[in-house]
Amino acid sequence: MAQKLVVIGNGMAPGRALERLFESAPGAYEVTIFNAEPRVNYDRIMLSPVLSGEKTFEEIVIHGDGWYVQNGVTLYKGHKVVAIDRAARTVTSDHGVVASFDKLIVATGSVPVIIPVPGHDLAGVLSYRDLDDVTAMLLAARSGGRAVVIGGGLLGLEAAAGLRGQGMEVTVLHLMPTLMERQLDTTAGHLLQRAIEARGISVVTRASTKAILGKPTAQGSDRVRAVLLEDGTEIPADLVVMAVGIRPNAVLAKEAGITVNRGIVTDAGMRTSDPDIFALGECAENDGQVFGLVAPLYEMANVVAAQLAGDETAAFKASATATKLKVTGVNLFSAGDFAEGKDREEIVLRDAARSIYKRLVIKDDKLTGVVMFGDTSDGAWFFDLLRRGADISELRETLIFGPSYAGGAAQDPTAAVAALPEDAEICGCNGVCKGRITGAIDTLGLKTLDDVRAHTKASASCGSCTGLVEQLLKSKLGDAYSPAAVQPMCGCTHLGHDDVRRLIVADELKTIPDLMQALEWKSSGGCAKCRPALNYYLLATWPGAYADDNQSRFINERVHANIQKDGTFSVVPRMWGGMTSAKELRAIADVVEKFNVPTVKVTGGQRIDMLGIKKEDLPAVWADLNAAGMVSGAAYAKGLRTVKTCVGSDWCRFGTQDSTGLGIKIEKFMWGSWTPAKVKMAVSGCPRNCAEATCKDVGVICVESGYDIHFAGAAGLDIKGTILLGHVDTEADAIAVIAALVQLYREQGRYLERIYKWANRVGVETVRAQVLDDLERRQALYARFVYAQKFAQIDPWAERVAGKDAHEFRPLASIATAEAAE
Amino acid sequence: MTILETAWIDIGAVDDIPREGARVVRTAAGCVAVFRTRDDEVFALDDRCPHKGGPLSQGIVHGHSVTCPLHNWVISLKSGAAQGADEGQARTYRLRVGEGRILLDAASLTCNPKH
Numbered sequence: 001m002a003q004k005l006v007v008i009g010n011g012m013a014p015g016r017a018l019e020r021l022f023e024s025a026p027g028a029y030e031v032t033i034f035n036a037e038p039r040v041n042y043d044r045i046m047l048s049p050v051l052s053g054e055k056t057f058e059e060i061v062i063h064g065d066g067w068y069v070q071n072g073v074t075l076y077k078g079h080k081v082v083a084i085d086r087a088a089r090t091v092t093s094d095h096g097v098v099a100s101f102d103k104l105i106v107a108t109g110s111v112p113v114i115i116p117v118p119g120h121d122l123a124g125v126l127s128y129r130d131l132d133d134v135t136a137m138l139l140a141a142r143s144g145g146r147a148v149v150i151g152g153g154l155l156g157l158e159a160a161a162g163l164r165g166q167g168m169e170v171t172v173l174h175l176m177p178t179l180m181e182r183q184l185d186t187t188a189g190h191l192l193q194r195a196i197e198a199r200g201i202s203v204v205t206r207a208s209t210k211a212i213l214g215k216p217t218a219q220g221s222d223r224v225r226a227v228l229l230e231d232g233t234e235i236p237a238d239l240v241v242m243a244v245g246i247r248p249n250a251v252l253a254k255e256a257g258i259t260v261n262r263g264i265v266t267d268a269g270m271r272t273s274d275p276d277i278f279a280l281g282e283c284a285e286n287d288g289q290v291f292g293l294v295a296p297l298y299e300m301a302n303v304v305a306a307q308l309a310g311d312e313t314a315a316f317k318a319s320a321t322a323t324k325l326k327v328t329g330v331n332l333f334s335a336g337d338f339a340e341g342k343d344r345e346e347i348v349l350r351d352a353a354r355s356i357y358k359r360l361v362i363k364d365d366k367l368t369g370v371v372m373f374g375d376t377s378d379g380a381w382f383f384d385l386l387r388r389g390a391d392i393s394e395l396r397e398t399l400i401f402g403p404s405y406a407g408g409a410a411q412d413p414t415a416a417v418a419a420l421p422e423d424a425e426i427c428g429c430n431g432v433c434k435g436r437i438t439g440a441i442d443t444l445g446l447k448t449l450d451d452v453r454a455h456t457k458a459s460a461s462c463g464s465c466t467g468l469v470e471q472l473l474k475s476k477l478g479d480a481y482s483p484a485a486v487q488p489m490c491g492c493t494h495l496g497h498d499d500v501r502r503l504i505v506a507d508e509l510k511t512i513p514d515l516m517q518a519l520e521w522k523s524s525g526g527c528a529k530c531r532p533a534l535n536y537y538l539l540a541t542w543p544g545a546y547a548d549d550n551q552s553r554f555i556n557e558r559v560h561a562n563i564q565k566d567g568t569f570s571v572v573p574r575m576w577g578g579m580t581s582a583k584e585l586r587a588i589a590d591v592v593e594k595f596n597v598p599t600v601k602v603t604g605g606q607r608i609d610m611l612g613i614k615k616e617d618l619p620a621v622w623a624d625l626n627a628a629g630m631v632s633g634a635a636y637a638k639g640l641r642t643v644k645t646c647v648g649s650d651w652c653r654f655g656t657q658d659s660t661g662l663g664i665k666i667e668k669f670m671w672g673s674w675t676p677a678k679v680k681m682a683v684s685g686c687p688r689n690c691a692e693a694t695c696k697d698v699g700v701i702c703v704e705s706g707y708d709i710h711f712a713g714a715a716g717l718d719i720k721g722t723i724l725l726g727h728v729d730t731e732a733d734a735i736a737v738i739a740a741l742v743q744l745y746r747e748q749g750r751y752l753e754r755i756y757k758w759a760n761r762v763g764v765e766t767v768r769a770q771v772l773d774d775l776e777r778r779q780a781l782y783a784r785f786v787y788a789q790k791f792a793q794i795d796p797w798a799e800r801v802a803g804k805d806a807h808e809f810r811p812l813a814s815i816a817t818a819e820a821a822e
Numbered sequence: 823m824t825i826l827e828t829a830w831i832d833i834g835a836v837d838d839i840p841r842e843g844a845r846v847v848r849t850a851a852g853c854v855a856v857f858r859t860r861d862d863e864v865f866a867l868d869d870r871c872p873h874k875g876g877p878l879s880q881g882i883v884h885g886h887s888v889t890c891p892l893h894n895w896v897i898s899l900k901s902g903a904a905q906g907a908d909e910g911q912a913r914t915y916r917l918r919v920g921e922g923r924i925l926l927d928a929a930s931l932t933c934n935p936k937h
Contacts, residue, residue: 528889551842812845
């Protein structure tokens with residue numbers, strides 16, 4: 001029988017722990033969560049983009065309501081646990097709900113530090129901790145005015161930038177001489193201050209707050225009017241945000257008699273002084289340390305999940321963490337310890353004109369600290385060296401120039417590549433080293449990039465090593481090498497699709513305007529060809545971080561319906577695996593009558609299309625379909641369309657496997673994902689192939705021994721039978737391979753390039769090697785797909801029924817004849 | 823109130839239209855598409871592509887042009903003329919922007935040759 005697991009707190013750390021637990025020990029626990037906040041688990045790190053208006057709350061939700069239902073979790077929203085009774089093994093909420101537990105996770109997070117100056121409790125003084133704070137700030141910002149942010153650390157600066165973005169006049173007060181002194185050295189602190197000031201935010205350092213001054217209001221309670229500093233300066237303020245730090249919220253545990261120091265004391269397995277009770281997240285103290293950044297908290301979550309799943313050896317060890325500021329346009333990276341010291345040396349690079357500053361701190365031939373400002377593109381590489389404790393004595397001379405120069409001393413890129421050792425890996429996707437490429441150039445007389453791709457597979461997959469391969473060709477052939485002309489994406493650029501995708505990753509380009517600036521777009525705002533492509537590339541490259549640009553989408557994807565020749569729309573709800581029910585059919589029939597839908601048609605993808613719906617009726621139509629449990633079928637999307645199935649072993653006398661069930665599983669797992677072009681799938685229960693799986697983008701043919709996975713078919717402009725990718729024995733493997741295949745396509749495909757064209761371009765063998773043969777690569781692709789799905793599986797219809805993009809469905813104005821005739 | 827003042831009809835705020843987007847104004851003479859560009863200029867055109875009558879308000883706005891959602895004709899927001907190799911003309915409407923509000927010239931609505 002399942003044990004009872006109670007979780008107090010519903011933040012990111014327990015969310016991650018439960019995800020891991022459900023993966024490794026499904027069904028082992030019956031889970032109950034108490035969340036003091038009245039909502040689901042969301043990405044607290046992304047609150048700043050919500051404040052600045054770059055994201056909405058819906059976009060930062062990690063687990064929607066459906067996740068809790070799917071995993072059988074009971075979630076009490078808005079219930080604060082007031083007592084843990086360790087003797088009775090129960091917890092009690094402020095609404096009187098009592099839940100008993102076999103195992104308990106305390107994840108009560110942290111509370112903001114409030115400086116106890118006079119006036120700290122005035123109306124208009126806020127902290128910056130959760131969505132309620134953000135909502136309050138947005139409300140205050142609506143009436144404009146002045147804001148003072150006390151605290152020039154990570155949170156304070158993000159709050160300041162957000163409020164400034166909302167149009168307020170903002171002053172940041174910081175006690176120390178430079179900003180973010182815990183993460184930055186003084187030089188970077190000054191550069192940061194200049195960048196913050198350039199955004200129109202005033203910064204006062206060495207500012208010690210004496211009091212917050214109030215004024216009486218009509219409502220009776222006093223409201224903030226200014227902040228008074230020790231030196232007598234008065235700074236007018238309509239809003240004060242205190243962002244001076246956090247401390248672990250350990251009160252509840254302490255009251256229950258659990259050992260508490262700064263935080264709740266835990267052992268290596270994250271168990272508290274009561275071995276059935278775990279502490280997790282910002283409230284936990286481990287080895288004398290408490291934590292506030294997400295990476296170590298996720299590490300803790302993995303340990304708790306492993307312990308709960310029975311692995312008592314799982315142990316938490318604090319590792320180095322890296323910091324990035326989430327203020328658009330300010331690039332800053334810091335990791336490790338960069339204090340000066342006798343036994344430490346440093347390497348510094350400055351480029352004043354471009355406001356670039358990089359500093360590496362080295363001790364005993366190992367990197368111990370990294371600070372970067374302006375250009376942070378090598379951050380991940382330095383951080384990896386630092387975390388691994390790698391010996392950098394060999395790289396030392398060119399270390400600061402980053403990985404692109406790590407092989408040689410020269411600054412000329414061709415010479416740098418020529419200096420690389422023969423066994424240096426050039427193409428990570430296909431594991432091709434330099435010696436193989438230069439050898440092939442010599443012995444086979446290769447002349448072009450395509451030659452190298454054809455004979456060595458180098459640069460044939462993701463293309464991120466294309467530059468290196470071209471340098472190798474150049475170093476071998478000299479002037480005899482002339483790079484092949486690339487077909488540009490559109491008239492706005494000379495770059496091809498692959499170059500743009502590569503540069504998005506290499507230069508960490510995260511918005512369309514940034515990309516157009518960095519890649520020197522020739523038009524001011526792109527065109528209808530490149531903008532949807534760029535939007536897709538950014539979305540696929542930075543899941544969760546990139547805010548989808550609605551205005552760069554074709555109308556169908558913008559309003560989640562298909563435009564017709566007369567300007568009306570058609571609506572296709574999802575029918576999972578082509579299955580439907582009386583309830584769904586009745587709801588469709590009701591919609592057809594209620595909205596006078598002129599045409600109802602069965603589609604080729606085993607679902608029902610309602611055509612001729614007026615744009616302004618769409619939200620109401622969707623509301624009715626949603627009410628019957630139906631979601632968008634994405635019949636308009638460059639994304640997963642349908643998974644067509646036959647009835648399989650459920651009914652058919654020839655069926656070998658449950659093809660319907662597998663089709664539904666695939667569709668439920670993969671819906672919502674955006675892809676370069678549309679993706680249609682099918683699952684047939686036997687080689688008779690009634691679901692016509694062998695002309696789909698991805699098709700499964702069930703056989704007695706398992707599943708044959710096909711791909712790269714087409715039945716449109718081109719007719720093409722699929723190619724057999726390979727055979728797997730189980731449903732789970734089939735799903736993993738298909739997800740990895742689609743992810744590889746998502747990462748490599750050019751916008752509007754269907755799977756069969758992509759496969760043709762990169763080579764079927766390359767695809768097979770990565771998604772079928774190389775298990776590690778398959779798992780990595782699968783993991784990236786799963787991660788991206790977190791942000792993709794939100795029903796766009798339900799969002800719009802709830803009011804999103806309301807302007808799309810209403811005219812700006814209606815002018816009556818009488819008025820127009822005046 | 824003078825006639826001059828009543829000749830401008832307030833149809834809404836600039837901020838009611840998303841940047842690089844459009845909204846529709848319904849009039850007795852048919853729908854008018856009101857566009858807002860990235861640099862916050864506002865234009866009004868007949869919501870009908872000169873090609874096959876596609877609703878221009880539903881297209882992608884880029885620079886000072888819109889691409890029709892039906893067959894990708896590119897129409898200049900300023901002149902209403904089809905760009906590139908295509909030939910055609912969408913009707914334009916006079917408007918002005920004051921204090922963040924969009925004012926449409928009532929006179930230009932009344933003399934629609936099609937109605």
